[in-house]
Amino acid sequence: MALLEARGIKKIFGRLTALSGVGLTVAENEFHGLIGPNGSGKSTLMKCIAGAEMPTEGTIRFAGRDITAVPPAERARAGLSLKFQITSVLPALMVYDNMLLALQAQNPLSSLIFSRTRGPLHERVLHTLDQFRLAARAGDPAAALSHGQQQWLEIAMALAPEPRLLLLDEPTAGMSPEERRVTAELLIPVKRRCSLVIVEHDLDFIRDICDVLTVLDQGNVLESGTVAQVQNSRKVQEVYLTRV
Amino acid sequence: MAEASPAYRSVPRPRRIPVIPIVELALLPIFAVLPLVLEDYLTIFVTRVLILALLALSFDLVWGYAGIMSFGQAIFFGAAGYSIALLARDLGITSIFIVLPASLIIGLLVSLALGSFLLLGRCPPTTIFVALGTLTGSYAADRLARGWYYLGGGNGIPSIPAMTAGSYEFVEGPVYYYLAFATLLLVYLLCRFLVRSQFGLALAGMREQEARIAFFGYRVQRLKAIVFSLAGAIAGLAGGLYTFHEGSVWPNMLGVGLSTQIVLYVLFGGVGTLIGAVVGVIAIEIVSFWLADNYQQVWPIILGLLLLLVILFRPAGLISLLVSERERVGTFGRPPRTLPRAAHEG
Numbered sequence: 001m002a003l004l005e006a007r008g009i010k011k012i013f014g015r016l017t018a019l020s021g022v023g024l025t026v027a028e029n030e031f032h033g034l035i036g037p038n039g040s041g042k043s044t045l046m047k048c049i050a051g052a053e054m055p056t057e058g059t060i061r062f063a064g065r066d067i068t069a070v071p072p073a074e075r076a077r078a079g080l081s082l083k084f085q086i087t088s089v090l091p092a093l094m095v096y097d098n099m100l101l102a103l104q105a106q107n108p109l110s111s112l113i114f115s116r117t118r119g120p121l122h123e124r125v126l127h128t129l130d131q132f133r134l135a136a137r138a139g140d141p142a143a144a145l146s147h148g149q150q151q152w153l154e155i156a157m158a159l160a161p162e163p164r165l166l167l168l169d170e171p172t173a174g175m176s177p178e179e180r181r182v183t184a185e186l187l188i189p190v191k192r193r194c195s196l197v198i199v200e201h202d203l204d205f206i207r208d209i210c211d212v213l214t215v216l217d218q219g220n221v222l223e224s225g226t227v228a229q230v231q232n233s234r235k236v237q238e239v240y241l242t243r244v
Numbered sequence: 245m246a247e248a249s250p251a252y253r254s255v256p257r258p259r260r261i262p263v264i265p266i267v268e269l270a271l272l273p274i275f276a277v278l279p280l281v282l283e284d285y286l287t288i289f290v291t292r293v294l295i296l297a298l299l300a301l302s303f304d305l306v307w308g309y310a311g312i313m314s315f316g317q318a319i320f321f322g323a324a325g326y327s328i329a330l331l332a333r334d335l336g337i338t339s340i341f342i343v344l345p346a347s348l349i350i351g352l353l354v355s356l357a358l359g360s361f362l363l364l365g366r367c368p369p370t371t372i373f374v375a376l377g378t379l380t381g382s383y384a385a386d387r388l389a390r391g392w393y394y395l396g397g398g399n400g401i402p403s404i405p406a407m408t409a410g411s412y413e414f415v416e417g418p419v420y421y422y423l424a425f426a427t428l429l430l431v432y433l434l435c436r437f438l439v440r441s442q443f444g445l446a447l448a449g450m451r452e453q454e455a456r457i458a459f460f461g462y463r464v465q466r467l468k469a470i471v472f473s474l475a476g477a478i479a480g481l482a483g484g485l486y487t488f489h490e491g492s493v494w495p496n497m498l499g500v501g502l503s504t505q506i507v508l509y510v511l512f513g514g515v516g517t518l519i520g521a522v523v524g525v526i527a528i529e530i531v532s533f534w535l536a537d538n539y540q541q542v543w544p545i546i547l548g549l550l551l552l553l554v555i556l557f558r559p560a561g562l563i564s565l566l567v568s569e570r571e572r573v574g575t576f577g578r579p580p581r582t583l584p585r586a587a588h589e590g
Contacts (some may be wrong), residue, residue: 050459052455052459072459073463073464076458076461084456088453090448092452092569092570093449093573094575094577094579096577096578096579097445097575100445100577101446101448104446105457105460105462107442109470112441112442112445112446115442115443118442118576118578122577125577126579157460160460161460
């Protein structure tokens with residue numbers, strides 16, 4: 001059974017139809033790339049899945065449960081995690097505290113009030129920061145990190161609640177080629193832990209890490225299949241050759 | 245590759261001396277000995293200041309930590325005051341062991357009811373919605389009290405019997421001062437514990453990126469409602485202490501005027517540090533007291549200008565003269581001070 005199954009997702013903002021009946025299916029441990037020209041509805045679809053936007057029509061099932069009307073916090077608790085397109089680490093807090101904030105998110109209230117997990121999570125905070133090459137910056141405010149490092153911190157934070165499905169919206173935007181390469185390296189081990197839906201403009205990056213691709217164009221699914229299938233699709237070539 | 249990346253610099257960080265604990269420790273002994281050196285009428289004045297500081301603390305908790313602009317802290321203060329005034333007047337209940345817990349519970353229940361209505365709706369409310377909602381609540385409570393004969397109408401309830409412990413009566417003076425002081429100290433320590441806990445980190449996250457942290461699984465509106473109710477309980481407790489200290493309650497104790505005054509105390513002293521709220525009350529009350537004595541005609545104008553100046557030039561309040569932004573935001577974890585170069589290598 002598919003982990004995520006979005007069917008007939010329609011999203012209308014006033015007069016603008018951002019999505020007109022899109023479907024997306026993601027299997028367990030699948031890395032699914034979402035590509036398409038600017039304005040094709042990729043980010044809107046991600047937001048609908050994570051609960052940041054409510055679809056005008058359509059249903060979203062996650063792990064066998066209909067989550068179409070479930071608020072974001074409950075989706076996160078069910079195992080969905082989103083990294084926004086805009087970097088949204090908490091700039092005034094230390095890098096360490098950003099990580100702790102993400103790791104403790106689903107602890108019960110009483111344990112937060114009595115700080116019961118501050119000690120037990122310490123090693124995990126350092127270990128995760130170390131994995132994402134941020135250990136040396138643990139005590140700095142997140143605002144002091146470079147753009148690429150902030151993106152890594154966000155990915156690390158999005159992975160902290162051990163989601164079953166991670167949604168990454170343009171994780172490598174604004175990164176140097178070297179930082180992109182490192183990001184791909186950081187994401188590959190994630191495959192053992194969860195599924196991934198990733199929006200990216202960098203097609204080489206997508207090719208390196210994804211199993212399945214879905215191409216959106218003007219709010220519709222243009223093509224969906226393995227990387228090879230999509231690459232050879234004439235429809236996709238037309239869109240990418242004529243409009244991008 | 246690793247050496248080339250800025251992520252691998254090992255940065256020894258100088259340890260900054262925290263200022264907030266110094267301010268806290270400096271104020272503590274001063275207030276502990278004040279009744280011993282002050283004349284009685286001044287002790288009574290400072291007792292009032294301490295009780296108002298308790299009320300300001302409740303506002304700092306909601307605005308400074310949970311980001312809820314409450315223009316209605318006086319509702320909980322006044323509702324608790326009226327309720328225990330009725331307990332004393334109609335049922336003769338004045339025992340400290342009943343009236344103070346009762347005022348706390350009334351503050352809690354009223355704020356829980358208002359908080360559920362304002363904060364737990366289907367869509368997250370905007371700051372303006374909550375500010376106007378609480379403001380309206382405060383105005384309505386004031387009008388209700390003024391119009392209700394049973395509550396004494398515009399005059400309120402005068403001549404409430406003194407609070408008692410057995411046969412002992414708490415009248416204004418040094419003993420009442422120490423009661424207020426002990427209550428403030430206890431509540432302050434509890435708030436301090438809370439805002440520095442992992443719960444406090446969640447609140448800091450909520451303040452900085454409310455929309456973001458829901459996606460980690462934080463139930464943001466519930467967190468807000470909890471802090472709002474807790475602050476309501478503190479405001480209620482302050483209302484109970486104030487009522488028996490003054491020996492009466494009146495509609496202004498519920499109204500927009502007092503609600504706004506509390507906001508000003510905290511903005512003046514400094515938001516989101518706890519001690520800033522206390523400093524704000526002390527500063528405004530002492531300045532008002534002195535100005536009213538020396539410039540009887542124009543003192544409200546001078547005070548108003550002074551408030552404007554501080555809020556314009558020091559938006560983070562008086563305490564920001566001493567406390568850095570970094571310290572105000574706070575640290576919650578314990579990152580190692582220096583880290584080995586590229587710890588993960590190998």
